[in-house]
């Protein structure tokens with residue numbers, strides 16, 4: 001014989017809607033499995049309270065019950081249907097859903113979580129940085145298990161409510177203090193916050209639903225990239241948990257030093273050794289560029305530290321802008337270890353030098369400024 005609904009909720013027969021609601025919430029709070037896991041009757045009591053609330057909170061059902069009692073309700077077509085739920089937790093979430101969780105101060109069970117980001121480094125040469133390159137990066141990433149499709153169960157076996165947290169995904173410790181009830185919440189260590197665990201764990205992933213997989217991804221490194229810049233590849237990081245989106249992949253590009261060039265923004269700087277007599281006479285020498293060696297005219301009378309600019313032989317712009325230049329700095333070398341014949345010739349040559357040979361087109365300080373501005 002079912003108990004009287006007003007007795008179950010502990011309200012008067014003329015209680016209004018708000019009082020009925022309040023009474024049910026108070027009962028539900030007492031019976032919640034996170035608080036009352038030790039009471040084996042909690043589930044039955046909750047079903048009883050839920051049924052009473054379903055009837056008394058609905059004006060038509062309440063009137064039928066007031067007039068005809070339990071029998072009148074049943075013949076009127078109302079049948080409480082709480083029998084199919086696996087546990088009191090499932091019952092709670094079915095009845096209250098997320099609203100219950102927030103109303104009672106607890107967080108909902110672990111929702112979707114985005115997967116973690118992954119960073120990998122790739123090294124390229126300066127020439128590759130100038131021209132752009134397709135590179136393949138490989139890395140380990142958490143990936144949804146293809147055997148169980150991520151649910152962690154051996155195919156064809158059921159997934160059950162976690163016995164430790166009763167499906168809430170959380171463990172709560174309630175302590176009474178002088179300031180009132182304190183509730184600590186932690187993610188359930190048995191189910192990892194899912195609230196459900198497979199009866200037979202998937203053999204591929206051990207029930208985790210995830211496997212670590214070596215992944216290879218083609219990444220286009222754009223021309224003009226600088227050392228240390230990152231390329232963002234969306235959704236190629238670790239797989240998300242509980243249906244969350246994948247993390248992202250960041251490819252950190254290291255541009256290896258090229259002993260022939262220094263990089264100055266989009267310009268490249270290189271040095272060319274010019275023997276002093278050739279600098280005086282003028283000549284044509286090959287100079288290294290990213291596209292191989294090209295001949296460069298050294299004008300007669302070229303001085304140490306003078307710069308020859310090869311337009312457009314630098315680095316391309318990463319996005320917009322102009323391609324940089326190659327600045328060729330002349331390093332006039334003084335011949336060493338002269339033979340006696342060379343010494344004779346140089347001595348005779350030195351004897352012919354005049355002041356006019358030494359006269360610069362600019363003052364020494366102006367020249368220093370130019371060299372330092374490099």
Ligand SMILES: [Zn+2]
Pocket residue numbers: 145146147148149150151152153202203204205206207208209210
């Ligand atoms: Zn699996």
Ligand SMILES: [Zn+2]
Pocket residue numbers: 162163164165166167168169170188189190191192193194195196
């Ligand atoms: Zn659990």
